[in-house]
Amino acid sequence: MNSVSAGYGGGLVLRDVSLTVEAGRATCIVGPNGAGKSTMLKVICDDLRPVSGTIEIDGEQVTGIGPAAAIRRGVVMIPQTNALFPGMTVRENILLGGHAIRIRGRAARQRFDELAVMFPIIRERASAHAGLLSGGQRRMVEFARALMSRPRVVLLDEPSIGLDPKSRETLAGSVRALVEAGTTVVLVEQNVRFGLSLAATGVIMESGRFVASGPADRLLDDPGLRAVFLGGHAASTTEEH
Ligand SMILES: Nc1ncnc2c1ncn2[C@@H]1O[C@H](COP(=O)(O)OP(=O)(O)OP(=O)(O)O)[C@@H](O)[C@H]1O
Ligand SMILES: [Mg+2]
Numbered sequence: 001m002n003s004v005s006a007g008y009g010g011g012l013v014l015r016d017v018s019l020t021v022e023a024g025r026a027t028c029i030v031g032p033n034g035a036g037k038s039t040m041l042k043v044i045c046d047d048l049r050p051v052s053g054t055i056e057i058d059g060e061q062v063t064g065i066g067p068a069a070a071i072r073r074g075v076v077m078i079p080q081t082n083a084l085f086p087g088m089t090v091r092e093n094i095l096l097g098g099h100a101i102r103i104r105g106r107a108a109r110q111r112f113d114e115l116a117v118m119f120p121i122i123r124e125r126a127s128a129h130a131g132l133l134s135g136g137q138r139r140m141v142e143f144a145r146a147l148m149s150r151p152r153v154v155l156l157d158e159p160s161i162g163l164d165p166k167s168r169e170t171l172a173g174s175v176r177a178l179v180e181a182g183t184t185v186v187l188v189e190q191n192v193r194f195g196l197s198l199a200a201t202g203v204i205m206e207s208g209r210f211v212a213s214g215p216a217d218r219l220l221d222d223p224g225l226r227a228v229f230l231g232g233h234a235a236s237t238t239e240e241h
Contacts, residue, residue, distance in 0.1 A: 001017065001018060001019050001043065001044065001053060001054065001055045001056070002018050002053055002054050002055075002056070003016050003017070003018055003052065003053040003054075004016070004017045004018070004043055004050045004052070004053030004054070004055070005017070005050060005051045005052045005053055006039060006043050006048055006049075006050040006051055006053075007039075007051065008048075012051065012208065013036045013039045013208050014036050014039055014040060014043065014050070014208045014209075015208045015209055016053070016209075017036075017040070017053075017208070017209060017210060018053075019040075019203065019210065021184060021186055021201075022184070022200065022201065023058070023184050024179065024182045024183070024184055025179060025184065025185075025199075025200040025201065026175065026179050026184075026185040026186075026187065026198055026199040026200055026201075027185070027186050027187070027199055027200070027201045027202070027203060028186075028187050028188070028189055028195040028196050028198065028199035028201070028202050028203070028216060029186065029187070029188045029189075029202075029203045029204075029205055030188070030189060030192050030195060030196070030202060030203070030204055030205070031204055031205035031206050032206065035205045035206050035207060035208065036205060036207070036208040037157070037188040037205055038079075038080055038157050038188065039208075040188075040205070041077055041079075041155045041157050041186065041188060042077070043055065044075065044077075044153075044155055044186065045067060045070050045075050045076070045077040045155055046062060046063075046064065046065055046066055046067050046069070046070040046075070047067050047077065049063075049064050050063065050064075057073060057074070057075060057152075057153065058152075060073070062075070068100050071100040071101060071149055071151070072100060072101050073152075074149075074151050074152030074153055075151060075152070075153040075155070076097075076146040076147075076149060076151040076153070076154055076155065077146070077154075077155040077156075077157065078142050078143055078146045078154070078155065078156050078157060078159065079142075079157050080157035080158045080161075080188075082135075082138055082142075083142060084130040084131075084133075084138055084141060084142060084145075085130060086129060086130050086131025087129060087130075087131060088129065088130060089126065089127050089128060089129055089130065090122060090125050090126050090127070090128055090129075090130055090133070090141050091112065091122075091126040091127065093130050093141055093145055094112055094115065094122065094141060094144050094145045094148060095108050095112060095148070096145060096148075097144075097145035097146060097147070097148030097149055098111060098148040098149055100149065101149045103148060103149065108148070111148055111150075112148075115144040115147060115148070118144070118147075118174060118177070119140050119141075119143070119144050119170070119174070121137050121140050121141070122140070122141065122144055125137065135162040136162050136163045136164055136167045137167075139159065139161075139162060139163055139167070139171070140167065140170070140171070143156075143159070143171065143174060147178075151183065152183060152184060153183070153184045153185075153186070154178060154183055154184070154185050154186075155185075155186050155187070156175070156185065156186070156187040156188070157187075157188050158188055158189060158190055159171055159175075159187060159189070160189060160190075160191050160194050160195075161190065168194065172194070172197075172198055175187070175198050176198065185198075185199075187199065192220070193220065196216040196217070196219060196220045197216070197220075198216075199216040200215065200216055201213065201214070201215060201216055202214060202215070202216040202219035202220070204219070
C-alpha cells in the first residue's frame with residue numbers, strides 16, 4: 001500500500017502509511033490500542049476505502065473494489081470481533097466462506113473435509129450452532145471459514161485472543177502451514193511475542209504511523225524498540241509465556 005490515509009467520518013486514523021508486504025511470508029503488525037492496526041487491515045481487504053493512497057496486490061490495483069471483489073482476488077480477513085452467524089451450524093458458517101468465489105457442491109464439501117482435518121474442532125462440532133461454541137472454538141471456525149476460498153493473502157486481526165495454549169498452538173501451526181504453502185499472511189497481535197514468533201517481518205505502529213520495522217526475531221530482542229510501543233508495560237505484556 002502506498003501513501004494511504006484513512007479514517008472514519010472526518011478524522012484520519014492512518015496518516016500517509018506505506019507498507020510493502022513480502023509475498024509468501026508472514027508480517028506481524030504490533031502497537032498499542034488505538035494505533036490503527038485494525039484500520040490497516042480493513043483498508044487492505046477493502047472493507048474501508050482510503051481517503052487517499054492506493055493498495056496493490058501482486059502489482060494489481062485493488063483500491064476501492066469492495067470486500068467481495070477482494071475475496072475474489074484472493075484476500076480474506078479474519079476480523080477482531082466475532083463474525084460467525086450464531087443461528088447457523090459450524091458447517092454452514094464455514095461453507096459460506098466459499099460463496100464469494102462460488103465454491104459450491106462437491107468442491108465445497110471436499111474443501112470442508114480438508115479443513116476438518118486441519119481443525120479437529122470442526123469435525124467434532126460440525127452440526128452445532130456456532131452460537132453454542134466457546135470464544136476460542138469460534139476463532140478456529142472463523143479461521144477455517146476464511147480458508148474455504150484458498151486465499152493468497154490472509155489478514156488476521158488478533159487471532160490469539162481468547163485461545164487457550166493448546167488452541168493457540170493449533171492456530172500457530174495453521175499459520176505456519178499457510179505460509180509454507182505460499183500464502184501471504186498479515187497479522188496483528190496483542191501478544192507481541194506470539195505474533196512476532198510467527199512472522200518473518202515485524203512492523204511497529206503508533207498513532208496511525210509506522211515507527212519501525214525489521215526482521216521479526218530482531219525486533220523481539222531489541223529493548224529500545226520494545227520500549228517504543230510497549231512503554232511502561234513492557235514487562236507484563238511480553239513476558240506472558
Ligand atoms: N468504526 C469506527 N468508527 C469510528 N472510529 C473508529 C472505528 N473503528 C476504529 N475507530 C477509531 O480509530 C482508531 C484506531 O482504531 P483501530 O481499531 O484501527 O486500532 P487498533 O490499533 O486496532 O486498536 P486495538 O489494539 O485496540 O484493536 C481508534 O481511535 C478508534 O476509536
Ligand atoms: Mg484492533
